[in-house]
Amino acid sequence: MEKPRSAAVYARISSDPTGLALGVQRQLEDCRKLAADRGWTVGAEYVDNDVSAFSGKVRPEYERMLADVRDGLRDAVIVYNMDRLTRRPIELEQFAQVCKAAGVHQVATVTTDVDLGTDDGLFTARIFAAFAAKKSGRKSERLRRKARQNAEQGRPGGGANRPFGYEADKITINPAEAQIVQEMADRYISGESTRSIATDLEDRGVPTSSGAAWRSTTVRNLLHSARIAGLRSHLGEVVGKAMWDPIISVEDRDRILAVAVTKKAAGRRTPRRYLLSGMLRCGKCGGKLFSSARGDERRYVCMSGPDHRGCGGVTVAAPPVEEWLTAAVLYRLDTADMEAVLTGQQAQGTRHAELTAEREKLQARMVELSEMFSEGEVSRLEWKAARDPLERQLTMVDQQLARVPGGHALAQIIGQGDALRAGWATMNLERQHTIIRAVLDYATIQPAERLGRFYPDRIIPVWAV
Ligand SMILES: [Zn+2]
Structure with missing residues (x-):
């Protein structure tokens, strides 16, 4: 095999409270010596500091090295040991793929050589990766046992925050x-x-x-x-x-x-008391309006304060807005626009099914993830890191689902504005809400020019269909 003319040297130091792991300097020296002994030319050195490959955190230098290999800038890789390179089996597979695509076969470590170009070499590397993953897993297991023991002895937990009511030692009462x-x-x-x-x-x-x-x-x-x-x-x-x-x-x-x-x-x-809850937005800050009563008066309000991030700048009495939007929705149901919507029903039904399927998939992944967590296969941090984006996706799918009617709801009410108007007063608030929701995405409420008066042009509806 030809001697590499631009090898990558990769070193990584992981968080290491015992101080027993090899320092980066020592890793680099050993790798440089190996390159010199073999007559390989080092093209660049890549060093990641204080990050555990097992935690799944981003390793910027590792990524840069992979990119350089991918771009054909490096023709070999030298690391001190395979567990410096990857600690999760999946990372090894990615690394091997990048090397294969770039035609880079020579991966040298100070302890063993791995030729990723042969089945044997790949097999050896896989064993190393599996072993390293297991070692890290055992380490987390030790930490978990330690945390459990701490708890059983009644000692404070390791969180960074001082608990309210206690001093920084988490024991002395404030x-x-x-x-x-x-x-x-x-x-x-x-x-x-x-x-x-x-x-x-x-x-x-x-x-x-x-x-x-x-x-x-x-x-x-x-x-x-x-x-x-x-x-x-x-x-x-x-x-x-x-x-x-x-x-x-x-x-x-x-x-x-x-x-x-x-x-x-x-x-x-508590029964629903506000027909339009969740459907109104503030014309000043764009925030959601919340239902709020003052005395006997029901209102929708942009709220500032502890739980809300609104500007507090818009307040509107509930009854006239509800009346106006109900009339607008029922009128809209009988317009020609809605006839066209009916033809689109098929497509929406399909979209609804797609979204429902996606929702189930996301939920299944969350269940799987929490099982892995309870089995101790992933740490609490890893679990949170993987769960948070799933939760965000789920919220997005739910929001989309709320906007796409199931197919039947809308078909039953289109063209029925007159009949619905006649029976409106006898319907319960849930049913009324569902009908409005099917047609109206949301409405923005503009601030009042003069207090105490309601202007219909303060309402800007955004139709869902
Ligand atoms: Zn506001």
Whole structure:
């Protein structure tokens, strides 16, 4: 085989608390010596620092090397050991593919040589990769066992954030914050909503432990945490008494959990009170308008404050907007435009089926992923990293699904505007909402020029069909 004239040297140092792994410098020296011994010319050196190949994080220098091999700039690769190069079997397959396509067969390591151009060589490399993956897996297993043990001994977890109510050691109580925690618990138990508690804390200028704003979820997570009752939880389950002192009593904790259950049940029973919830947007900031009552007056409002990111600049009384948009939707159902829509129904039915299938696929992958996590095949970080994009995709598919009618809903109401108008008052709000939703994508509400008056031209509907 011809001697390489522009070999790539790759070195990587992984996060290494024991300090036993080879430093990058040593790896590079050994690789350069190997190149010199064989009479190979080194074209470029690539060094990634402090990243574990197993974590799936991006390795910029590794990517650059792959690109150079792909572009034909390098004709061989030297690494100290195969586990510096790849730690996941799938990465080896990608690496092997790039090398094969570029005609690069010579991969030398200080410990073993691998000729990716032969079946034997590839087989050896695969064994190395499988072995390295297993070693990393065992390492995570050790870490998991250690975390479990920590929890069972009641020690604090390793998260970076200081828990509200405690000092940075996560054990000593912070008296001022502890008083607020007890106050929050009392208010929650007496029926106050997490949203109202969050708003109040923000108004009073009470800082959270991270400095971020108080939100309903911050309040909820804090009150639901086992920690403030002096209990240690692990992966969502209480595993025993913690080594720190409680801020609230275990009885209060039980009351909090009971209130949460009641609220959840009550939430399901509350009937829809707003015909257009989720369908109106703010003409100033583009944010969603939320339903909100002031006294007896039902309104849609752009909300600023803890849980919302709106500008707070648009408010509209609910009844006239609902009346106007209902009339517009029913009128639209009888127009010629909608006749044309009916012909498009077939296509939409197909699209609906496609989206439903995609949704099922995404869900199946999420289930599979959580199984891998519970089996210990992937770490919590890896699980989160893979799950978050899936969740985003799922939300997108759901949004699209909400816009594409199932095919039947619209077919039944097109041309029926008159009949629907006659029966409108006797329909329940759910049914009315479904009909409007099938025709209207959303409507933007412009800010009022003069307070107290409703102008129909404040409403800009965007039709779904
Ligand atoms: Zn706004």
